[in-house]
Amino acid sequence: MLDEDERRARQEAHWLVKEFGAEAPLYAAMKAEKAIEQKDFGRCARWKRVLEILADSGAAELRRGAAK
Template sequence: MFDENERLARREAHWLLKEFGAEAPLYAAMKAEKAIEQKDFGRCARWKRILEILADSRTAKSVATKY
């Protein structure tokens, strides 16, 4: 079972994929960079987790299409 932060990160990643498609990781990286500039490391950690989720989903799709 996921905690609330993980659930929100997964929901945001899903929305980004739906809204931006292949550009979703770029959008998340820009948000993480902005959070770093503002020294908001909690928000940066959330965007980093969203990037990880996006990378995992991209890897899973890549593996699925090979078989």
């Protein structure tokens, strides 16, 4: 079962991909940087998790494309 933070990070990652496509990781990185500037490290951690999710899903997409 996913905790609330993980659920929210996955939801954000899904929305970013839907909204921004290939630019989703850039947007998430900008959000993480903004959180660091504001010294909101909890929010930064969530955006870093979003980046990890995007990276993992990007690798999965590459693997699926190579299998075709």
